[in-house]
Amino acid sequence: MSNNHLVRRAQSGDGEAFIDLIRQYELTLYRTAKRLNISDDDIADLLQETIVTAFEKISSLKEPQFFNTWICRILLNNCYRFMKKNKQVVALDVETLNSLGYQDTLSMELDDALSSLDSMYRIVLTLYYVNELTTKEISELLQESEGTIKSRISRAKKKLKNNYYAEGVTLL
Template sequence: MDLSEKADLARQGDKEAFVYLVRAVQQSLFVIARSIVKNDEDCADAMQETITKAFSNIHTLKEPAYFKTWIIRILINECNRIIRKKKRVYPVPYDMRKTSYQGDYEQIELFEIIDELDEPLQIIVTLFYIEDLSVREISKVLEVSEGTVKSRLFRARQQLSELVLPGKGGARYELS
């Protein structure tokens, strides 16, 4: 049974289907929340609020195939609410970003480079390259046009190339 079938069951009130859905997307939610709020406590708060709101409002999900996009939008709104409430940024301990990438060193370098990007580009890169969302899905999640997503990805690629490619303004990182 795929996610959209489970989402349809959850919409109809099946609590076990909802739990299955949350477990299926929890790693993605963690990575996205972490890239926005920058610390474990706020990340946990955002995820908890997101799951609570999603559970309470699952009946409003119009298209079960877009469950992941729908819950990511809720998460981003919660993260932004936390940031507005706190009005400050926390440094990110990279060893706490646990994902399924090759190794610890590559993972640290990847997130260090992403953190060098302008803030609006960080979330686009995380959603596109780390979470593997399409341009269309990102535009729905962030509530911006597909053209805006594409232009931000273009700018992010330019900034990334300046950071990692030698001869482009003195690269700060070397690719191994």
């Protein structure tokens, strides 16, 4: 069953469909919060708050295909409020978004390579290749033009190729 169909069912009040959606995204949400250096106990609370908010407001989601972006934004906003309240001041900008989590299949080498990039490049590569967002979704999330996002992806790949993988190893 497609995510769009699950989102539509959840929007019409189907609790099981909503639970199925959350199961698909819970690991991504956890990793996103974890990369912001939040403790596991606090992450559990933030995830619960995010899920409750998403459940209450799912009818406000206009485009079902943007569920991933929408729920990540809810989580990031919750994390930002939590860090601000606890004096862990981290601006919710490109630097913060740069800390988004990624899949276990990524090698330590890729993590090191991404860390070698400026934050504006690191975040777009993470969102594009790791979180598998489209350039349009990334542009909406970062509030930048889609052309800017495409340029950053291209430049980031060139930087990695020229600076980090001088021996000709293919990364992306």
